[in-house]
Amino acid sequence: MKSDSELVFVAPLAGKSGACGTMLEEETDQTYENVLAEIQSFELPIEATLRSVYDDQPNAHKKFMEKLDACIRNHDKEIEKMCNFHHQGFVDAITELLKVRTDAEKLKVQVTDTNRRFQDAGKEVIVHTEDIIRCRIQQRNITTVVEKLQLCLPVLEMYSKLKEQMSAKRYYSALKTMEQLENVYFPWVSQYRFCQLMIENLPKLREDIKEISMSDLKDFLESIRKHSDKIGETAMKQAQHQKTFSVSLQKQNKMKFGKNMYINHDRIPEERNETVLKHSLEEEDENEEEVLTVQDLVDFSPVYRCLHIYSVLGDEETFENYYRKQRKKQARLVLQPQSNMHETVDGYRRYFTQIVGFFVVEDHILHVTQGLVTRAYTDELWNMALSKIIAVLRAHSSYCTDPDLVLELKNLIVIFADTLQGYGFPVNRLFDLLFEIRDQYNETLLKKWAGVFRDIFEEDNYSPIPIVNEEEYKIVISKFPFQDPDLEKQSFPKKFPMSQSVPHIYIQVKEFIYASLKFSESLHRSSTEIDDMLRKSTNLLLTRTLSSCLLNLIRKPHIGLTELVQIIINTTHLEQACKYLEDFITNITNISQETVHTTRLYGLSTFKDARHAAEGEIYTKLNQKIDEFVQLADYDWTMSEPDGRASGYLMDLINFLRSIFQVFTHLPGKVAQTACMSACQHLSTSLMQMLLDSELKQISMGAVQQFNLDVIQCELFASSEPVPGFQGDTLQLAFIDLRQLLDLFMVWDWSTYLADYGQPASKYLRVNPNTALTLLEKMKDTSKKNNIFAQFRKNDRDKQKLIETVVKQLRSLVNERSSQRSL
Numbered sequence: 001m002k003s004d005s006e007l008v009f010v011a012p013l014a015g016k017s018g019a020c021g022t023m024l025e026e027e028t029d030q031t032y033e034n035v036l037a038e039i040q041s042f043e044l045p046i047e048a049t050l051r052s053v054y055d056d057q058p059n060a061h062k063k064f065m066e067k068l069d070a071c072i073r074n075h076d077k078e079i080e081k082m083c084n085f086h087h088q089g090f091v092d093a094i095t096e097l098l099k100v101r102t103d104a105e106k107l108k109v110q111v112t113d114t115n116r117r118f119q120d121a122g123k124e125v126i127v128h129t130e131d132i133i134r135c136r137i138q139q140r141n142i143t144t145v146v147e148k149l150q151l152c153l154p155v156l157e158m159y160s161k162l163k164e165q166m167s168a169k170r171y172y173s174a175l176k177t178m179e180q181l182e183n184v185y186f187p188w189v190s191q192y193r194f195c196q197l198m199i200e201n202l203p204k205l206r207e208d209i210k211e212i213s214m215s216d217l218k219d220f221l222e223s224i225r226k227h228s229d230k231i232g233e234t235a236m237k238q239a240q241h242q243k244t245f246s247v248s249l250q251k252q253n254k255m256k257f258g259k260n261m262y263i264n265h266d267r268i269p270e271e272r273n274e275t276v277l278k279h280s281l282e283e284e285d286e287n288e289e290e291v292l293t294v295q296d297l298v299d300f301s302p303v304y305r306c307l308h309i310y311s312v313l314g315d316e317e318t319f320e321n322y323y324r325k326q327r328k329k330q331a332r333l334v335l336q337p338q339s340n341m342h343e344t345v346d347g348y349r350r351y352f353t354q355i356v357g358f359f360v361v362e363d364h365i366l367h368v369t370q371g372l373v374t375r376a377y378t379d380e381l382w383n384m385a386l387s388k389i390i391a392v393l394r395a396h397s398s399y400c401t402d403p404d405l406v407l408e409l410k411n412l413i414v415i416f417a418d419t420l421q422g423y424g425f426p427v428n429r430l431f432d433l434l435f436e437i438r439d440q441y442n443e444t445l446l447k448k449w450a451g452v453f454r455d456i457f458e459e460d461n462y463s464p465i466p467i468v469n470e471e472e473y474k475i476v477i478s479k480f481p482f483q484d485p486d487l488e489k490q491s492f493p494k495k496f497p498m499s500q501s502v503p504h505i506y507i508q509v510k511e512f513i514y515a516s517l518k519f520s521e522s523l524h525r526s527s528t529e530i531d532d533m534l535r536k537s538t539n540l541l542l543t544r545t546l547s548s549c550l551l552n553l554i555r556k557p558h559i560g561l562t563e564l565v566q567i568i569i570n571t572t573h574l575e576q577a578c579k580y581l582e583d584f585i586t587n588i589t590n591i592s593q594e595t596v597h598t599t600r601l602y603g604l605s606t607f608k609d610a611r612h613a614a615e616g617e618i619y620t621k622l623n624q625k626i627d628e629f630v631q632l633a634d635y636d637w638t639m640s641e642p643d644g645r646a647s648g649y650l651m652d653l654i655n656f657l658r659s660i661f662q663v664f665t666h667l668p669g670k671v672a673q674t675a676c677m678s679a680c681q682h683l684s685t686s687l688m689q690m691l692l693d694s695e696l697k698q699i700s701m702g703a704v705q706q707f708n709l710d711v712i713q714c715e716l717f718a719s720s721e722p723v724p725g726f727q728g729d730t731l732q733l734a735f736i737d738l739r740q741l742l743d744l745f746m747v748w749d750w751s752t753y754l755a756d757y758g759q760p761a762s763k764y765l766r767v768n769p770n771t772a773l774t775l776l777e778k779m780k781d782t783s784k785k786n787n788i789f790a791q792f793r794k795n796d797r798d799k800q801k802l803i804e805t806v807v808k809q810l811r812s813l814v815n816e817r818s819s820q821r822s823l
Contacts, residue, residue, distance in 0.1 A: 152189050152192070158180060162181070171305065175209060224357070225334075227298065228357030229357055230353075233357075239415060240418075303323075304369070320371065320372055330358065337396060345405055348412050352416045363378070397440060400440070403448050438519055438533070445537070450548070456508070459500075464495035467496065468493045480503035480573075481577055506581075509541065512541050520534065554617045561663070564614050626682055635706065637700065639702040640700060646712070684738055687710070687714075699775070699778045700779070714738075745775065749763075749764075772810055
């Protein structure tokens with residue numbers, strides 16, 4: 001509260017500003033009036049105003065103070081006047097207040113009493129009012145609780161539903177319920193603690209769902225890994241079932257086409273066709289049974305569930321990466337073969353069914369899910385698998401030596417390829433692999449048939465096939481296309497010129513063609529390509545396997561001349577049968593032999609080479625036999641007189657040659673003539689070498705005469721024409737060198753020999769000076785040793801001198817020839 005002096009001071013300033021202004025107007029100094037006006041106006045700050053007073057002139061302060069005192073005094077007078085004017089009114093007011101104080105006290109007592117009475121009367125009202133207020137509050141609270149409970153009940157019901165879904169393993173529905181709780185229900189009751197607990201529990205539930213669904217997925221992956229072979233087997237049966245009807249029709253058509261059909265006595269066996277048809281019908285009956293689908297064998301719900309769950313959780317990429325990674329691991333396990341897979345067809349079948357099962361599942365996942373696997377992913381996986389499969393099959397099939405196993409492997413590969421091709425996977429590389437396996441299959445067939453041919457050759461007696469009645473004749477004709485009108489006209493019993501191995505070999509060649517044809521089936525190749533494959537494989541059989549077996553047979557030590565002659569006859573008939581084999585292949589493939597690119601069979605060259613080898617072996621063995629007889633020769637080279645008859649070894653040799661050359665009558669004329677000429681030449685050479693042997697140091701004239709008797713027998717044999725077809729004395733010319741040499745020594749016509757030497761018309765044109773000199777020296781040494789007393793007989797002395805003279809002349813002639821040759 002302000003003091004009276006302050007009020008007195010302020011009031012004049014506030015109320016009398018006009019009077020002060022009037023007094024200031026009387027001042028002469030307008031400046032001080034302005035300053036005082038500014039001070040009275042209470043506009044702050046006033047530092048600048050006061051500073052203007054002090055800065056104006058030296059005595060400004062004093063003058064200003066005087067002006068200020070005068071102004072203050074004026075204000076005091078104004079205040080005093082106002083107080084005097086209102087003092088009476090104040091006194092009157094105080095008097096009035098004193099009068100009403102008594103009434104006020106009475107009123108206070110009355111009010112207090114009234115208030116007490118009201119208080120006493122209102123206590124019961126207050127009690128009831130409080131009860132009403134409490135009831136109203138309870139009612140309001142109840143209403144609020146009902147409203148809040150109605151708001152919370154849907155949340156609790158949804159949460160209860162979530163728990164039930166979790167218990168029932170309906171995880172995808174549970175995740176959807178969680179989304180509804182979070183997006184719709186929880187915002188209504190987010191202020192309540194139980195809602196916070198629920199909100200905090202939802203992430204844990206989501207993780208539990210992820211773990212449970214991932215566990216289900218792992219169980220699913222393990223299950224399909226174990227059952228992939230069953231899945232693949234089912235898929236392969238379905239693929240095979242789709243082809244059964246068309247394949248059955250094709251086989252029936254082939255049966256009808258081939259039944260009771262003859263091609264130059266070459267009939268396709270009816271039993272084979274019936275077996276094929278029966279087998280195809282059995283397959284059709286099996287395929288008509290109900291075949292389970294992959295959906296029947298595999299419950300894919302874990303995959304769908306897990307995919308949906310991860311999609312809802314926004315972690316679909318993690319699930320996709322995990323699924324693909326695990327499936328790639330399983331693919332590597334599936335593609336890893338067992339070490340002994342190549343031993344049985346079951347090993348290959350199990351390998352293929354597992355792979356088919358794997359990719360059938362992947363194809364199903366590709367088509368029923370969106371984005372879990374893509375076509376690019378499956379193609380990449382298939383290309384990786386295909387490279388591995390081809391490498392595995394190429395490695396393991398190389399160990400297969402059984403053609404039946406290779407054929408079953410081929411059939412499995414075809415079914416495997418057709419199955420996966422039906423699911424959209426490219427399989428061209430598998431069919432390319434089949435061509436490699438086809439070559440291997442042919443190799444195994446060739447090895448198998450090499451054993452078959454060897455067995456046939458071992459069991460053959462190498463004698464013409466005897467026929468005693470018409471039935472046996474027809475049996476042979478049904479097996480081998482032999483046509484000979486002369487043989488047909490002959491009466492029974494009679495003989496086929498070939499031995500028993502010929503029809504057996506012909507049948508086995510056809511069996512080889514059938515076996516080779518089996519591999520060509522279902523390869524999606526044209527008839528032209530199949531025809532080409534059959535002809536090439538047959539050519540390999542003829543040119544490699546059969547030719548090798550024939551050559552090995554020919555070179556076997558126990559094969560004699562009679563067997564070699566029969567082998568030549570057999571190869572001749574086999575060579576003639578090659579055209580029937582070509583007709584047989586043409587009948588199978590329906591490709592005419594006149595087609596430009598048709599491969600011809602090389603049987604002609606094969607059997608011709610074998611025949612040439614047999615002929616050469618005949619010449620060799622015949623010469624060996626001659627050498628064996630010649631080694632039996634036991635000449636007394638110092639005998640004085642001959643025995644008068646040919647040596648026993650030589651007569652045996654000539655008899656042997658006569659019998660052998662009689663067997664040669666079944667050979668082509670040129671072969672028999674060549675063998676006869678070769679034998680005579682070899683015999684002549686052997687006899688000449690016997691005379692000129694370096695170990696033979698001496699020979700008498702009696703031995704020469706005996707040797708001449710043997711040569712005469714050889715010449716008689718040659719002139720008897722042991723093999724027909726020689727012109728004149730062609731065969732006798734084989735002994736011309738021996739004949740001229742022996743005539744020279746028998747006649748002792750050295751003067752003629754020396755005089756005519758080198759002349760085309762010389763009587764002893766074939767006698768070599770070296771040969772004559774060698775033989776003459778052996779006779780010279782014999783004369784010296786045997787005629788110790790010959791020097792006392794004039795004839796012997798003259799003969800010895802003649803020999804020495806001839807020896808000198810022959811040496812001179814030999815030296816002359818040597819010098820001419822050196823020039």
